Amino acid sequence: QPSELAKLAYILTLADYLMYRRNYRRWLGLVVPFLLTLVPVGLILREPDLGTSLVFFPILFAMLFAAGARPRHLVAIGLLGVLCLPALWWGMSAEQKSRVVTLFTQQDGGPAPRGDGYHLHQSKQVLAFGGVWGSEWGGMTMNDPLAYHLPAGRTDFIFCLIGERWGLGGTLLVILLYALLFGRGLTIAGATREPFGRLVAVGIVALLASQTIINTGMTVGMMPITGLTLPLMSYGGSSLLATCLALGLLVNVGLRPGYEISRDPFRFSTGA
16 A cells, blocks of 8 residues: 555655754744645545544654654644544545444444444454453353454454454553564664654654554554554555564664764874
8 A cells, every 4th residue: 555655755754854944843833844744644535544644643743742843832733633623524434434433332242233333343352252361371262153253353453363362461462562662762763863863763653653552442442443554463565564664764763873073172093
């Protein structure tokens, strides 16, 4: 999918714009970064793919904050975005509206509903089958094969299969590994003295973290179902390629943190 590579292109473009400018500390200086964001968002909405388009905004806010934008400006813009949610609702397709309604009308237990509610029902049911230890170590089992039927089990809902197989301990371990990855990414960003690399590192961490939060949130019924994959876990060539490219950029930033001029006066070496 082109939108997977568009996320990386957006991060590089925004980092290139922000690295040597300071006007984004004023209200008018935030106009250009938001316009740069609306271009890919508008194109992706034409697919339509609301879930992928919304990922660009956490990246934007994280990179603006890392670049030095005033937090009160970012908070005000975020509140304004919340107030604009009703307008977003009227622009959503019938399928997207159905997914949001399903989030607030979901019911635990009972027969599986039809339509969009079926995915969410099966997701939580399969995840619950794992219990604490998972089916690998004696978790709950069902004789009905339909109880285990999970659409997109290897892609969007791979987190449910991890929970069913390895239980609560397995899911917590996966979340811990993601937290360590994101923490290491922020450490790389903090140690990088070159502004472009620092902003790229922050953008990549924001991208992977937002995708992880949204994907795991939708599998447990806390967020609407989207087409976002779980980084490094979900099956899919374009998603895996984009994630590997992002991590490669992050590693490259960590290997080249930039140079700092010494305060001591320069002296020629007297050695042979």
